[in-house]
Amino acid sequence: MYEYRKLTAQQKAEIVRQRLANGYPPHSPPHHLTNYEFYLLTATCFEHKCRLNSEPRRQQILNLLWENFIDIDITILAWVVLPNHYHLLVKNVDFKKVTKTLRLIHGKLARQWNLEDNLTGKVWHSYSDRGIRSENHYYATINYIHYNPVKHGYVNSPYDWQESSVHWYLKYEGRDWLRSCWVEYPLRDYGKGWDSI
Incomplete structure (x- = not known):
């Protein structure tokens, strides 16, 4: 994300052209339509700024995620909310519903927090998903979330x-x-390099 800012206008246009040619959105993470039973969903604050910088804010988004995901029949199996991002291990993902729901939650909170903090501008950088490919991957994901x-x-x-x-x-x-679970499903390099994306 941050490397993109260093590119020339021509280089940026070429990257966007390639993304569109591959069926990806021009700037946000693509959501592949592979059918996995479980997914790791990650949402990050814009520029990794710590907008979830208090327990009440972290609890607020967690409550909204629970309430809204129940409404769209998505089960949250593991979670963590940090000052600048959150991870959810979920089951029964319908990406159209997830995208719409997160857009509503993130939009509501962005407006509220910008007013509270006397700020303007973007709060969230969309969300990404990773399909869980095996039992080992599932339990390592739980460990990753908790750690x-x-x-x-x-x-x-x-x-x-x-x-x-x-x-x-x-x-x-x-x-x-x-x-x-921690011993049997070690993290190894799980998540390595994700923060630089």
């Missing part, structure tokens, strides 16, 4: 971050299950 606050340096333990499904899994599956 994300530690990865980004916000806390020393996943259990210290409130806006995360790690607490749900701790309550309903137990600490032994979480430890076993």
Whole structure:
């Protein structure tokens, strides 16, 4: 995303032309129509700015995601909301409904937060999706989501971050299950390079 800004007008036009020729949107991430049962959805604040910079804001978006995804029959299986992005592991994805729903949620919150912060401009940079390809990928994704606050340096333990499904899994599956999942499905390079995109 940031490399694009360094390109000449001609280079930018060529990239947009190639994206359109491949059936992709000109600037936002493409949403492939491959049918996976599960997807990792990631939404990022524009320029990675920390607009989700308080627990009430993170809880607000989490509540809106839950309410609206229930309405469109999408199940959220794991989640984390950080100061500048969030991840959701979901089931039963209809991308037309997801796109419309996230556009509404993000638009509502952008307006509200810009008013609260006395700012103008873009708050969100669309969203991306990754199909979950195997059982290993599924459980590694849960680990990735739960470890994300530690990865980004916000806390020393996943259990210290409130806006995360790690607490749900701790309550309903137990600490032994979480430890076993962590050992059996290691992260390795999961997510490497995503932040530079």
